[in-house]
Amino acid sequence: MEIAGQIIGVSNPLALISLISGLLLILLYFLKPKPYKKVIPSLIFVEKSKKKKSFASFFSRFVKDWLFVIQLLSILCLCAALVGIFIYLKLPVENNEVVCVIDASASSKTIEVSKTRFEKGIEICNKNLGKINSVILIKDTPYLAADKKGKLNTKRILRSLEARDTLSNIWDAMMMAADIAESEKTKIMVASDLIDTNNRNILTAKEILETKGYEVFLVNTATKKNNIGIIDYELTNNNQAKVFIKNYNNFSMETEISGKKIKIGPKRVNTINVELKQGKNEITIDAKDDFSVDNTLYLYQPEKQKKKVLIITNNKDTSLQKAVTSIDFIETEIAEPPIIPKINHDVIILDSVSYKDVISGVIDQILENTNNKNSLIIAAQENMMINFKGLLPLKLGEITKTNSPIISTSALPKFQDINFANSERFYKAELIKNDTTVIAETLTGIPVVTYSSFNKGKIIFYGIFDQTNPFRLSTDYPIFWYETLKLLTQVNTQKDINNIKSGEIIKTDKYIKPEKTGFYEHSENIYAVNLLNTVESGISPEIKDSESIKTDFKKTKINQQILLNPLFIFLGLIVMLFEIYYIKKRGDL
Template structure:
């Protein structure tokens, strides 16, 4: 980069000295004694001509006297030296400054299209910047991860170089603009401020706005793009569902192709062994869904869904799924001997349900069961304290389902109504269609077009209730949280005298999904498997093992490594499931400088170059010359 002249300077003292020293010298030369003139008649006509050009002779007298010119030049140089002249030049280099390095540590920085990886190349660039900074500079490092992290604050460049060696990219996406905004907090009032943002800039949205914010805050900015433009295919979606009806596991993954059309091979491995595989054509620029049905195993399983030869980003080639053993759900059904026939048949047909049917008043202890269901029963047979025990069990994590029968209104236990969050019920005898309230996992994929109710109860719902189905536009079934557990009210009774719900193909599906939800409070598979970058919240600080073998004792853990975590009560699979992160082609705006064209110290800095010593050296040389001329003329 060429040197640029930014400005020059000359003090007023030098100009004043020039005038004070030069003018007397000229006057001295004009007024010094004149030699005696002798007139000769033969040259008098020449004198007449000279008198006509006295002004011209005055100038010639000054100009033609080399000693006068030399002495004026010496005075001029001395005057300039006294003024301490200088020039301001813009030259390549790094001066003492406050350096803030924002380093992208997202999963896409692990791409190998830049050798050895994008992140390793970024660390090398940051190290080069720091190595060429001055010892008195200050350096801060901000890691742009899922949550911006401050790796170093206002330390020496040498310390920053040591910190760089310990940094690594995560397996999650990052919020680059949030990290850039954090850089403003590290502005220095004593030094010049520079921000170096080093990233692959997969997402360039907001970058120009961030640049404006930094400029307004007084920072100079460098935006270094590290990317090889490699092609990639990644697994960007996954679904895991349990089928309570047969115990199998449904797995679906989406392979997104950001390159040309090619064949994709997907394998499912358990303990390193392939247990299922499928091939599919993955068109360029699109996503292909690949589905598997894995038989029930009866034990906890760690399954890895792998995309063979996925491209430049290995971290999105695998989806890690922890599949817990399907333990039988213990269910207690309270009802009269000859009632709840269809409900009992349906529950008994589920392979993962251990059903106990009990006729009040004598019933087992509620805490011995996962779910307690109140069916058609005479309320007067239920002993005092029964619903108190059931509510206590629910608040500690159990579940209770009340199926509205003819005599439900006669239940006089406050615990029963408090548990359901109800103050009254409206009884109707009117043929009505049943409609699903979309959004809850228990009613997903239900078809109720032909389901009619003849008799039903409409509850007074509040904001604490989540409606599942409606009749006449009013909530019919709902679920609510009570302590750590759930209470469900079903105004839709499945017995023939109430409705034809028992005849619908959606009847067992609804109960299967509802019971699965009551196990965990979430959709099937969600509890044990997370996208990378998720925050795991525990009730208290506990030891959790990461996929890399590090144990963390905390109640708040960011899951930023892909693989299997060891939890206090099982395992969790964590995978990079992020369409934007898998698209490593990157964006482009004018601000960005390619890493190959960037070198530390390329920034132009202002330097003052003073000429006083040079001028004094020249003055000394002219004085020596002046003295030598005087000697030659015999004036000394």
Template sequence: MQPIELTTPLALLGLLLLIPIIILYLIKPKPRHIRFPSIMFILGVERSKRFRSFFKRFIRDPLLIIQILIITLLVFAISEPFFIVREEENVKENSVIIIDSSASMQSTDITPSRFSRAKEIAKELIGKMNEESLISIVIAENIPILLSKNLNKEDAKYSVENALPSDSPSNIGDAILFSRDILPKSGINKRIYVLSDLSPGSGTDIMLTQRLASRENISVNFVKINGDGGNIGIVDINAKRFITNRYKFYLTFTVRNFYDEDKEVVADIFMDNESLISMKKDIAANSEKLFDYEGSISEDPHCITVKLRNEDFLSADDIALAFLPGVKKHKVLLVTDDESDLYLRYALESSRDIDLRIAVPPLIPKFDEFDVVILGELKPEFILPGTFRDLRFYAENNGNIIFLASSDLCNFENKNLDELIPVELDSLRTEWEEIHVQLDHEILIDVVPKGSKRFPNIITKKHIKCKEKNESVVIATTGNSPAIAYQKYGNGKVAFIGINPNANWSNFYYSSSFPIFWLQLINWITREEPTIGINNFKTGDYLPVVGGMEIKTPSGKRLNATNLILDEIGFYDISYGDRIDKIAVSLSNEKESDISNSLQIEAIGDENFTIKKEMFDVRKDIFPYILILVLFFFFIEAFYYRRRGML
């Protein structure tokens, strides 16, 4: 402790007031003495002791001493005495607390869960902050969610208390970048606190985001919440009807054992909440096994559920779901020459979902009797006038048309054809070309491997040189020309398929994916709008929502959002007026299921974390304590006056 200092040392001049007080005290009138003969003998003695008695009286009179002390203390208080000490103190800060709400944070290897522990730490952290700090709360799901911004301590605690975990994967990197952006650009003491199990997730690299934040003088502190528990989980699921027999389905799912010891796994399979079968397999330590099942199914839509019986520390991946849409029969008209497009005929006739009819020009039935009209190999001389005009009217009224590349397609000179087709035709080219994917689309599922940018082992020998129209969408190209394109026309769709399956055009007919492509194309082009084309998702995926859709989540919430993040495991109901579609959402994420794994970055354990304090010179004023002492002496003075009978 440093010596006592005075803010106003000139105030000590007030001590001069003591001089007149002492003088007045000494010259105040004395009591009058009446002399009696019996005491005359002591008068001489009194004269000799008068001088000494004066000083004794001065010292022994308590009221005078008390008054001197009161005045001295008051003057000392007015001078504002203080001393300086070194103390730790929480400084005012702008801070963001990121709470990881991903699926792995539901693990119960920390009681009651990792997420609950993160909320406790967040509230403790807020409680230790400076009273003037501004606090924002960010929830880290697959995308960051701003729960609250620039709150005081009390409101920030309330906001944390209302935070809920999700079933989505983690994305801490993007949450740090988002938090950096909501902090003020200027100022000091900007901090981000990350409360997470630090499981490997998606998004931007965490170490990179920490460096980017530090460039803007933002301190990023990681608090690791991890109990190193074990887990067994479903990391992948797939269920579909067979293309060749829509009344049979197959189900595959992968179960991984994350323990360091072998485990026996029991999986129960349900269809529409009714048990189908129980399957049992032994899975070695830190490995996985594929389960598969085939069964019969009706044409109605069905919900598939897989549940694991094993007890572990994470329940979110003990269940996986799949939805199988109902079977719809499509009426398809193929307009072609008598002996042409044979491979396409065989592919369409092989599907029980398609009611195919062949029409050979010039005899063509009314188009409005069919869901799809496919125009194959055609000769201009056999097409009656008004055919393309009728096709245009058909498309305007919910009809769907597919133009297949053919030898004479470029030779038609018809304004209705030019308006309908989604490309501008040029000429026929004889060149060997690969087919390149330009857009991921549902008609390419199981045709092109996921992530690939070309059709595997498919070569075109001929193609039509063309270019897309302004409003058309190109899915694939060959030789820099659209190979698969479509556009909306009226209330219908019109597609151009430049990959002709005839042997002199390509080897597509030889591929096992050829009938799959055409069935998926028919299913897509006939689907009413708006409708969800894909029915099985993973948590964290986006669901594009168009106007008029109402969504019911597995927890029962009803939403009308424009884009929905699927952060709950379960079945979602999608309503479009009177129609209801359904989607299934599962975790199926190996990184989230591996709850014992965490990123190797510098972090503080949840039991050791304390908010950083800084040393400051703190001024300690003595003024309040002096006033308390003055009041104490005032009471003593009043006591003496009362005792002497002067009050």
């Protein structure tokens, strides 16, 4: 049956009998015997008055007994509930499982009217949650923020999320969505500005997912916006930086940097030299644009400070000494036993030492120095029979005279590309402590170069005999010692500190992955992190073949049957409660 354009029906036709019975009860209520009328002359004027009031008193006669009316209403509500009246309404389809892929990269911080693109993505996701929901954040490496959560939990997680200053890896995030989806009927919704910094076609990714059976929606959160930003820099010398600034707009823009005004043409790149001071430098362009992440360049100018290294040796012409003394951040002092100066150096190197001339007190000083956050390098040689008092991280056996390749274990990333060549002589050594890191070993697993901690200090055992190994002649040799001294002294060059992009890993004694631009301090070092990506800064991408891309996402609406039983039951209960109140007020309870 259709009433006012709405389809109305009943799911339990037999129960109509109860509803009809209720209606008959109302009819019986009005059926009364018709009284016999007799005219009495003296009362004619009264009858005329009653006729005038008959219509006005109809309602008062109908509700003469309020209790009856209340009980009647409750019965009618319960009868209507038994009938199962339903109505068809056009309502959004509730999805069973939804995977929301939300852009949380640097470009998602672009302001769109009153909110950022990231906030738009969160809003779209909130409006279109299903019964089971997962949330993936688009960053340089996709991040699973919620895995198969209910609506309430997903909304709570969405409120806690924030955008980062990373690149956009949309393709991998979409592939991850397919990996975590439980069924092919899962809907995958991608809310992004569709800037993939790996330059992979997002529409191709959509087609791949659709061939697997998934329903994929691409929602573009971006509109055309203005931007001018810093995309790169070069250190020209210790006191200057050459800064590259790009105008992404179709019109010329004027900006100011370090007190200098520059005008940049449309889609052009200009450079400017900026003076650097010691310590932290923030180079900011005065740009009134819609994207602020690339408006500031962070650089750190370290203080010129050299580390003190003491080389104890009886041979002042070794390859090791030549490599160490050529390092710019090292100040070397060479001592020949038995004359040893007071030991308070950052690094002690034992190389080609006549140990018979080394008195016991020297080892005690080295031991104390290593305990106090300083470092020790022990180079392999013949006649090492001396009590190192626990400083030697290996148990040395006999010297093997077999030619064997020395290979890097990749245990420490900075040494993984070093080619240690072949060695004709090395100690058959065994590790004493399990926490010793093997940097290089033979094919049979004999440790040759190791790195270990000793209380607050660090110890390197260099087990290569340079005289019988061509490693000393290779270009990797000075690189190895440069990186070794950097590791032991915790010194970073200006290039190391500044050449870090947001989302990349800072390799120290532990891995740090900064996801926001700015300065980071760790292990007494300062790191400057910047975005510096021309694609990510291009916040107004031109998307071809965009017919399948939406600017908004709305759920599909279909006619859904809505049972009115709960409504009638609720109304019946309300009427019953009112009946109890009425009876109590009337004094019957």
